[in-house]
Amino acid sequence: MSLTPLEFITYYFEDSNKKESRSIYNVYNSGGLINNIHPTASLWECNHHKGWYNALVDNNGAKARQHFYVCGRLDEFVNHTFKKTESEKCFYHDFHLMNALLSDCQPLVQRYIKLKYPRMIDGLKKRNEGLFPQTLMSVLRQDWEVVDFVINRITNHKLKDDERYIAWRNYFTGLRHQQQPQVEEALAALLQPPVITRLNQNFLGWEKDLIVPQVVVFAKVAKLRGMDIALNHPMIPNELIDIKPNDEYDDLYDFLKTFKLTL
Numbered sequence: 001m002s003l004t005p006l007e008f009i010t011y012y013f014e015d016s017n018k019k020e021s022r023s024i025y026n027v028y029n030s031g032g033l034i035n036n037i038h039p040t041a042s043l044w045e046c047n048h049h050k051g052w053y054n055a056l057v058d059n060n061g062a063k064a065r066q067h068f069y070v071c072g073r074l075d076e077f078v079n080h081t082f083k084k085t086e087s088e089k090c091f092y093h094d095f096h097l098m099n100a101l102l103s104d105c106q107p108l109v110q111r112y113i114k115l116k117y118p119r120m121i122d123g124l125k126k127r128n129e130g131l132f133p134q135t136l137m138s139v140l141r142q143d144w145e146v147v148d149f150v151i152n153r154i155t156n157h158k159l160k161d162d163e164r165y166i167a168w169r170n171y172f173t174g175l176r177h178q179q180q181p182q183v184e185e186a187l188a189a190l191l192q193p194p195v196i197t198r199l200n201q202n203f204l205g206w207e208k209d210l211i212v213p214q215v216v217v218f219a220k221v222a223k224l225r226g227m228d229i230a231l232n233h234p235m236i237p238n239e240l241i242d243i244k245p246n247d248e249y250d251d252l253y254d255f256l257k258t259f260k261l262t263l
Contacts, residue, residue, distance in 0.1 A: 005209035013053035072100030098217035
């Protein structure tokens with residue numbers, strides 16, 4: 001019998017509670033990559049599933065933001081302690097930036113958008129790899145040279161008449177020139193049912209049925225740019241789009257508690 005989306009995320013939540021201790025053990029004892037992936041990746045997944053379970057099932061935004069904060073801290077840890085290019089591949093995914101931003105911990109957000117991923121930057125210029133995370137980080141840094149490069153890349157793409165490309169171009173142009181109506185129009189276009197299907201078609205987990213990750217992170221970036229964005233759609237958790245920092249955040253794991261990052 002197949003699981004419903006809510007049953008699916010509940011399964012992942014319960015599984016994360018079971019495997020978290022083993023994941024912590026691997027961080028301290030692996031000595032390097034496991035199957036070409038840094039051992040903190042499993043911990044990141046645990047907090048990812050827990051955070052979204054808290055947000056979508058428990059309706060507890062504070063708990064969700066705490067887990068998303070830990071996801072961001074784990075990314076910082078890997079970025080500054082393990083410089084293998086293989087470990088950068090995971091950061092091409094919108095989920096990593098999305099979770100860090102949804103934490104609403106502004107010191108973390110300001111550090112996160114300054115993280116450097118050489119492989120991602122090279123991929124952006126040559127193959128469009130890491131396009132959205134790198135561009136969104138550039139928007140929040142107000143690095144408009146990168147944003148203009150991406151707008152031109154989208155404008156000149158062979159599929160430029162595809163509704164997704166039109167929306168992407170309008171979204172980044174609206175952010176570039178602080179035009180909220182253009183941003184809202186672009187987000188609305190990305191939330192049309194056929195477009196959602198195409199945006200989510202490569203996701204294998206519960207995410208493809210419960211959220212539209214790209215639109216979530218796009219809306220959050222617009223919010224962080226001072227735009228009053230609210231989207232009326234069941235797959236967009238507006239409570240997380242709003243900026244509501246927790247009173248405090250816990251690094252949870254000893255290796256994160258001793259890891260300090262200043263940029």
